[in-house]
Every structure is written in C-alpha cells, then in structure tokens.
Amino acid sequence: xxxxxxxxxxxxxxxxxxxxxxxxxxxxxxxxxxxxxxxxxxxxxxxxxxxxxxxxxxxxxxxxxxxxxxxxxxxxxxxxxxxxxxxxxxxxxxxxxxxxxxxxxxxxxxxxxxxxxxxxxxxxxxxxxxxxxxxxxxxxxxxxxxxxxxxxxxxxxxxxxxxxxxxxxxxxxxxxxxxxxxxxxxxxxxxxxxxxxxxxxxxxxxxxxxxxxxxxxxxxxxxxxxxxxxxxxxxxxxxxxxxxxxxxxxxxxxxxxxxxxxxxxxxxxxxxxxxxxxxxxxxxxxxxxxxxxxxxxxxxxxxxxxxxxxxxxxxxxxxxxxxxxxxxxxxxxxxxxxxxxxxxxxxxxxxxxxxxxxxxxxxxxxxxxxxxxxxxxxx
Amino acid sequence: xxxxxxxxxxxxxxxxxxxxxxxxxxxxxxxxxxxxxxxxxxxxxxxxxxxxxxxxxxxxxxxxxxxxxxxxxxxxxxxxxxxxxxxxxxxxxxxxxxxxxxxxxxxxxxxxxxxxxxxxxxxxxxxxxxxxxxxxxxxxxxxxxxxxxxxxxxxxxxxxxxxxxxxxxxxxxxxxxxxxxxxxxxxxxxxxxxxxxxxxxxxxxxxxxxxxxxxxxxxxxxxxxxxxxxxxxxxxxxxxxxxxxxxxxxxxxxxxxxxxxxxxxxxxxxxxxxxxxxxxxxxxxxxxxxxxxxxxxxxxxxxxxxxxxxxxxxxxxxxxxxxxxxxxxxx
Numbered sequence: 001x002x003x004x005x006x007x008x009x010x011x012x013x014x015x016x017x018x019x020x021x022x023x024x025x026x027x028x029x030x031x032x033x034x035x036x037x038x039x040x041x042x043x044x045x046x047x048x049x050x051x052x053x054x055x056x057x058x059x060x061x062x063x064x065x066x067x068x069x070x071x072x073x074x075x076x077x078x079x080x081x082x083x084x085x086x087x088x089x090x091x092x093x094x095x096x097x098x099x100x101x102x103x104x105x106x107x108x109x110x111x112x113x114x115x116x117x118x119x120x121x122x123x124x125x126x127x128x129x130x131x132x133x134x135x136x137x138x139x140x141x142x143x144x145x146x147x148x149x150x151x152x153x154x155x156x157x158x159x160x161x162x163x164x165x166x167x168x169x170x171x172x173x174x175x176x177x178x179x180x181x182x183x184x185x186x187x188x189x190x191x192x193x194x195x196x197x198x199x200x201x202x203x204x205x206x207x208x209x210x211x212x213x214x215x216x217x218x219x220x221x222x223x224x225x226x227x228x229x230x231x232x233x234x235x236x237x238x239x240x241x242x243x244x245x246x247x248x249x250x251x252x253x254x255x256x257x258x259x260x261x262x263x264x265x266x267x268x269x270x271x272x273x274x275x276x277x278x279x280x281x282x283x284x285x286x287x288x289x290x291x292x293x294x295x296x297x298x299x300x301x302x303x304x305x306x307x308x309x310x311x312x313x314x315x316x317x318x319x320x321x322x323x324x325x326x327x328x329x330x331x332x333x334x335x336x337x338x339x340x341x342x343x344x345x346x347x348x349x350x351x352x353x354x355x356x357x358x359x360x361x362x363x364x365x366x367x368x369x370x371x372x373x374x375x376x377x378x379x
Numbered sequence: 380x381x382x383x384x385x386x387x388x389x390x391x392x393x394x395x396x397x398x399x400x401x402x403x404x405x406x407x408x409x410x411x412x413x414x415x416x417x418x419x420x421x422x423x424x425x426x427x428x429x430x431x432x433x434x435x436x437x438x439x440x441x442x443x444x445x446x447x448x449x450x451x452x453x454x455x456x457x458x459x460x461x462x463x464x465x466x467x468x469x470x471x472x473x474x475x476x477x478x479x480x481x482x483x484x485x486x487x488x489x490x491x492x493x494x495x496x497x498x499x500x501x502x503x504x505x506x507x508x509x510x511x512x513x514x515x516x517x518x519x520x521x522x523x524x525x526x527x528x529x530x531x532x533x534x535x536x537x538x539x540x541x542x543x544x545x546x547x548x549x550x551x552x553x554x555x556x557x558x559x560x561x562x563x564x565x566x567x568x569x570x571x572x573x574x575x576x577x578x579x580x581x582x583x584x585x586x587x588x589x590x591x592x593x594x595x596x597x598x599x600x601x602x603x604x605x606x607x608x609x610x611x612x613x614x615x616x617x618x619x620x621x622x623x624x625x626x627x628x629x630x631x632x633x634x635x636x637x638x639x640x641x642x643x644x645x646x647x648x649x650x651x652x653x654x655x656x657x658x659x660x661x662x663x664x665x666x667x668x669x670x671x672x673x674x675x676x677x678x679x680x681x682x683x684x685x686x687x688x689x690x691x692x693x694x695x696x697x698x699x700x701x702x703x704x705x706x707x708x709x710x
Contacts, residue, residue, distance in 0.1 A: 026586065028554075029541055030526070032537070032541070033536070044552070048552045050557075176386045188438050192434060194434060199430065200431075201428065205706070207435070208705065208709070209702045209706065213702050216697055217446055217694070218666075221446075221453040221687050221691060239382075244441075247441060248446060312649050312670075331532050335535070353528070353533040371594055371595060372598050
C-alpha cells in the first residue's frame with residue numbers, strides 16, 4: 001500500500017509535521033502550567049512562561065532602613081549603604097529617585113536626592129548614599145531601579161499552597177474520598193456482572209437493558225433526593241455519604257464493563273467447572289475473579305480518575321469545612337479569591353493533576369482496554 | 380490521620396461486608412436447599428432460581444436507591460413549589476419557558492452539543508489516522524490522550540492561564556494574548572467577549588475529549604480488513620481517497636458511538652463553566668444553571684429539578700439508542 005512512489009516521501013513529511021503540531025498543541029498547555037508553577041512569583045507576574053529561561057527586565061524599588069538609625073559616620077561623611085538585588089540576582093541597567101523614571105541614571109552615576117545627599121548605585125546592585133550632614137528622616141529613602149534578572153526557579157509556590165493555602169489537607173481529603181469510592185463498587189459490580197453474564201433467570205435481558213440505560217442518567221437527578229435521604233437517616237454531609245453516592249453512580253459502568261468482559265470468557269471453562277460440581281460461588285471466586293483482572297483494573301482506573309477529578313458530587317455531598325474540602329473544590333475557591341496569583345493557582349492545579357497523570361501513564365494499557373470494551377462493543 | 384484510619388476502616392468494613400454477605404447468603408441457601416438427600420434434584424433447581432438474586436441484590440439495591448428512586452423523585456419535585464411541599468403542576472416548566480437565563484443556557488448547551496462532539500471526533504479521527512502508521516505513533520497518541528487524566532477544574536486553570544489578559548502596553552503572560560499581540564492585535568479579555576467566549580470554553584472540553592475519540596477510532600481503523608484497502612490502492616486510489624471512501628465508511632458505527640458518548644458528557648457539562656466564568660458573560664449552561672437554583676441563595680428545588688428533567692429529556696433519545704444497540708449486540 002506504500003504505492004505512488006513520488007509523492008510518498010512528501011506525504012510522510014507532511015504526516016510527521018502535522019502529528020508534531022498536534023502533539024505540541026495537546027501538551028504545551030500542561031507544560032506551561034508545570035513551568036509556571038516553579039517560577040519565582042514576581043517574575044511569573046510580569047513575563048510569559050515561555051521567556052522563563054532567558055533573563056528578564058524588571059523594575060522595582062527598595063526602601064532603605066530609617067536613615068537616622070542606619071547611617072554611620074565614615075571619615076566625616078554620613079553614609080547609608082546596602083544592596084538592591086538579592087544575592088546573585090542580575091545586573092542594574094538604570095536607577096532613579098522617583099517612580100516615574102526608574103532608569104534616569106546609568107549605573108555608577110551619582111543622583112542628587114531631594115532631601116540632600118548623593119545616591120550612587122553600582123551595576124551589581126550595591127548602593128551608597130552619602131551626605132555632609134547627618135540624615136534626620138525617620139522614613140527610609142526609596143530607590144527605584146531597572147534590572148536584568150536571571151530566571152529564578154523555586155519550590156516556594158508549592159510550599160505555600162501545601163501549607164497556608166490548604167492544598168495539603170485537601171490532598172488528604174481527596175485521597176480519603178477516592179480510595180473507598182473506587183474499591184467498594186468493584187466487588188458489588190463483579191458479582192452482579194457474573195450473574196448477568198452466566199446465570200439463567202427470568203428478567204435478565206431487562207436488567208441488562210436497565211444498566212445500559214442508567215449509564216447515561218445525569219447525576220444531577222440524584223442530588224436533592226439523596227441529600228434528603230442522607231439527612232433523614234442521619235448521614236448528613238460527609239465522607240460516608242459521598243462514598244455511597246460514588247458507589248451508586250459508578251455501578252452502571254462497572255457492571256456494564258465487567259459483564260461485557262466476563263460474558264466473553266470461554267464457555268468451556270465455566271461449564272466444565274459446573275460439571276465438576278463447583279457451585280457458582282466457587283466458580284466466581286476461583287475462576288471469574290482471577291481471569292477478570294484486566295477488566296477490574298480498567299474499571300478501577302476509570303472510577304479512580306472520575307472520583308479524584310470530580311467537583312460536582314463533592315460540592316453537593318461534602319461539607320465546605322477544611323476537613324472535608326477536596327482539591328478540586330479548593331482550586332475553584334482559589335480561582336475566586338486568588339484569581340491573579342498565578343503562582344498559587346498553577347502550583348495547586350499541578351498538585352491535583354499529578355496523581356492522575358502518574359496513574360494514567362503507569363496504567364494506560366488497562367485504561368485503553370476499558371474504553372474499547374465500554375464503547376466499541378456495547379454502546 | 381484520624382481520617383485515613385476512618386477511610387481504611389470503611390474499606391475493610393465495606394469489602395469485608397460484601398464478602399461476608401455473599402459468603403453467608405450462599406451458604407445459607409445451600410443449607411436451606413441441600414444439593415443432596417432425597418430431594419437433591421428439586422433442591423438444586425430451587426437454589427439455582429434464587430442464587431442469581433443473591434448475587435444481584437446489592438447492585439440492584441444501590442442502583443435503585445441511588446439512581447432510579449432519585450430520578451423518579453426529581454421528576455415529582457419538578458412539579459412542586461420551591462420547598463417541595465405543594466403541587467404546582469407545570470408552573471416550573473412554564474417559568475423556565477419564559478426565563479431569559481434558561482433560554483440562554485439551553486441555547487449555549489445546544490451550541491456545545493453541535494460543536495464539541497463534532498470537533499473532538501474530527502480531531503480524534505485526524506489524530507488516529509495520522510498516527511496510524513507512524514513509528515512514534517504510540518508515543519504521540521499517549522501524549523494527545525494525556526489531558527483525559529486531567530480534571531475539568533485542572534484544565535480550567537490551565538486554559539484560564541492561556542486566556543489571561545493584561546491591559547494594553549503591559550507584557551502579556553497568557554499565551555493567546557501574547558500571540559495575538561505579536562500578530563498585531565490588541566489584547567483581549569477572551570472569556571468576557573459575549574457569544575465567542577462560549578467557544579473558548581468549548582476548546583477546553585475538545586482538548587480533553589480528543590484523546591478519547593482518537594483511542595477508540597484508532598482501534599477501529601486497525602480493525603479494518605487489509606484486503607479492502609489493498610484493493611483500493613491497486614485500483615489507483617490516492618491516500619486521501621482510501622481514507623475517505625474506504626476507511627471512514629467502515630467505521631461509521633464507531634464514530635457514532637464516540638459522538639454519542641461525548642454528546643452525553645456535553646449535556647452534563649458543569650465544572651468547566653463553573654470554574655471559568657460561572658455562567659457570566661452569556662456562558663450559562665443547563666447544569667450550572669440548575670446548580671444556581673438548587674444550591675445558591677434561597678434554594679428552589681422545584682425549578683432546579685425542572686431543569687434537571689430538561690437534561691434528562693435531552694439524554695433519553697441517546698439512552699434508547701444505546702439500549703437498542705446493546706440488545707442487537709447480545710443477539
């Protein structure tokens with residue numbers, strides 16, 4: 001099929017380039033988030049992440065300590081000195097004494113201050129203010145500067161969101177919600193799937209149709225009735241309620257996936273076990289469960305990703321306190337309250353997507369298999 | 380830590396409880412109808428008639444209590460007043476029919492419904508076709524598939540960062556505005572531009588769902604019999620003709636499945652709108668509007684439930700189509 005010789009080489013090129021373009025389009029957004037989350041917050045606020053590997057120009061000001069206290073007498077001259085830039089932090093390209101002209105003077109030049117005294121700033125950021133008479137001001141003198149700063153990367157953003165922004169606690173809460181909500185439906189669904197696949201009883205076809213129908217029922221129908229139910233039986237809002245809710249919501253997919261898989265197991269194995277006198281319970285435990293591992297893994301990944309990433313069910317069935325707030329809920333809150341603080345948002349978002357990404361890349365095989373079983377065969 | 384212990388305990392009780400239930404119920408059944416003795420045959424038959432229901436009971440119970448019963452209950456609530464106390468007939472639906480915000484939500488949902496499944500399926504088909512015979516195709520696929528693992532909220536942050544807006548003259552830190560300015564445009568606050576902002580939100584879902592479409596369509600493409608393709612090439616078909624006239628027609632069924640799956644997802648779309656705009660600037664959708672009525676300010680269960688029922692009504696055709704397909708499959 002690799003016919004049409006002349007155009008083939010060009011075609012291969014075109015295909016490779018288009019795939020590269022697609023891959024870039026689909027990965028760059030996430031990559032930008034990752035890079036930004038490690039950038040210094042002052043640099044992040046003023047330059048795009050794609051410039052983060054090159055030096056950036058920044059303007060700022062430093063206020064010196066109160067002159068009356070900071071000054072010292074050096075050979076009859078009053079002196080205040082210090083540095084404008086953090087250690088190893090770039091190069092001054094200009095400085096000034098008012099916010100309107102932060103680069104009025106070149107490094108090394110002398111600028112006259114309004115209250116008397118001369119200001120000198122060297123290229124490395126060190127400054128020196130000298131005057132013949134002692135300083136009397138109690139407020140610090142502001143020095144404006146423009147500097148070229150090397151890129152700064154830091155893990156401070158992560159430290160901040162994990163502690164003071166509550167993402168650490170939220171991470172724990174998400175874990176608490178996810179693990180039971182992933183494990184409990186599997187067992188319930190596996191038994192039901194076996195019954196629907198290999199046991200004869202009236203109403204079986206109807207039940208399977210019902211499961212397929214329930215697959216697409218919008219979860220929204222369940223909120224008010226279930227909240228009322230939970231309140232009446234005393235569960236209220238909390239972890240037990242959300243575990244039960246996720247179990248119920250996850251069951252249609254679990255039963256559907258597992259039934260498809262289990263129904264496809266070879267008939268001979270099950271029949272010969274029956275002939276040997278094994279009960280259905282034994283067949284299920286000794287044959288079905290071990291053979292169904294791939295399908296169980298597929299569903300487990302689906303449910304894990306779905307519960308971990310869920311926002312709506314958590315907002316409805318959990319309280320809004322720190323001890324129950326999950327990561328998605330916390331991030332939505334931060335989007336409202338810290339909308340402009342991209343160092344907080346990017347770091348929080350990355351913490352929340354890290355575990356799903358690890359699960360995704362480690363177990364992709366099972367995820368794909370589950371998708372195929374769920375969509376291509378059934379409906 | 381206390382919480383982790385609580386969760387672990389629940390897993391143990393949940394899993395242990397399930398195992399104990401299945402074990403004891405089956406043992407009890409065997410004890411009640413022992414498969415030996417004078418009535419062995421009759422007993423086995425009776426036990427076999429009951430056993431499936433033992434296996435199914437927990438699942439049926441949970442499905443009934445957590446999906447079926449609430450669906451019926453919500454239907455009833457949609458005919459009641461805000462507190463769910465008095466019967467008001469179709470008043471809530473009549474209110475929605477006149478409500479401008481509801482019309483906006485419905486219009487936006489329909490817009491999503493047309494654009495997102497089409498775009499995601501198209502991009503997915505394109506990606507599947509292009510990576511099909513590529514040496515590094517598997518790697519490319521896995522990278523395009525990756526957003527699937529990212530939550531809608533995480534994706535909202537990623538894209539809000541891309542759409543970030545700074546006033547004119549300032550350096551843009553959002554990719555889109557930086558490109559736009561580099562091309563000579565004026566910086567725009569993308570998510571606040573009425574009507575078009577809907578498309579900026581849709582882009583997020585398309586970005587997430589393309590990988591799903593690609594994976595399934597890629598498998599379908601691989602399943603096409605080689606002979607049909609070879610025959611077409613011998614007859615002188617160009618690669619594009621082979622794709623459009625030989626391959627695509629053979630995977631229509633799968634394309635339809637992908638399309639409907641994404642459609643169902645779109646009908647329920649909530650997180651992206653909630654996190655990006657919360658329905659402001661003309662981006663409201665049904666699920667978010669329902670959330671407003673149910674949980675914000677003074678809750679109105681009647682109107683909220685009526686909106687849910689509208690979503691259910693939109694889903695039902697797909698539900699019927701799925702059930703019919705599944706039954707065909709089983710025969």
